[in-house]
Amino acid sequence: MKVKVSYQTLQLPPPLAFAYTLEMEFHEEEIKIQYDLEFLNRDEITLEEIEEEGFSENDDYSWTGTLGKAWVEDLYDDLLEVDLEDESEDFNIYLHMEISHDGQEDSGIAVMAEDWDYRLQEVIQAIYEKAGIEDKLKLKFIHQANGERSFYELEGSFEHKTCQINQKDISWDELHQLMSDVYTIDFEGESVEKPSGDGLWIDQDAMSGYQLFDEQAGPKASKIKSRILDILER
Incomplete structure (x- = not known):
């Protein structure tokens, strides 16, 4: 199974506003991952305003690697059953998924967006931990x-x-x-x-x-x- 998540904040101002894509290829023992984070609309504010919020001139980030079987077991079955819709009334986040499995493809906006937002943030935290950016x-x-x-x-x-x-x-x-x-x-x-x-x-x-x-x-x-x-x- 392959899954591509496209996520974007809709209400946060710069320098906090961001978007990311998370591409996951599931195997029996691991998930191969490509993660790309981009901060948005920072050209609308000054570098001083960015630094006042604790950020730097460029905080975009990319990572390629794997997470182990625990994450396969956590995500695989639920992603197969995820409910997707064409439109969403969520004004805070945009969370779109493209899922390819056994020759079938499905795409749309996650119905349980807040729940999936939380779960995917844990995946990203796992990425940062494995990359050595965040401690346990x-x-x-x-x-x-x-x-x-x-x-x-x-x-x-x-x-x-x-x-x-x-x-x-x-x-x-x-x-x-x-x-x-x-x-x-x-x-x-x-x-x-x-x-x-x-x-x-x-x-x-x-x-x-x-x-x-x-x-x-x-x-x-x-x-x-x-x-x-x-x-x-x-």
Whole structure:
């Protein structure tokens, strides 16, 4: 099976606006990939404005390589069943797919565009990890209560679709749930190197210092914290 994804943001201004193509050729043990990223409309703004957003003069990127069997298993069957349509009412993104399989071809705009946007961003994160541009996902947690302290260290690999907490495997679905709950907060508070009070403390990249989740997660903090601890303590 061969799949070509054409993606473009529709509402983002420069220098954030971008488009990419992702060409995937599926084999039993791997996916051969060509990935091309282009930032759009940057001629409308100055270099100073681009750099103020943390970008450089040219951030376009191309990569050719492979991802392994875990990604074949994750994507293959769902891409065979993907719903495509001629037009879309999504005003935020354009996500078009061309799929060739067993002599048959289908093309159109993905119906579940937001879901596929998320999944394809994980593929791109796997590409960046394999290319050495991005590190593996790393977080540290400290839970302190009733005079006891527990430490947890998470490491996740998008390239291999694996994740461990204190070197014990958790599923990719559990990682999704954990990340959804962890990023209930924006991590804009003050960080500390050595937490001293009770609560759930999170270092979002294992380098920036800990922030107290309990104080920033809003009225549902207790319920969300319980879900996080349930996964950490398994």
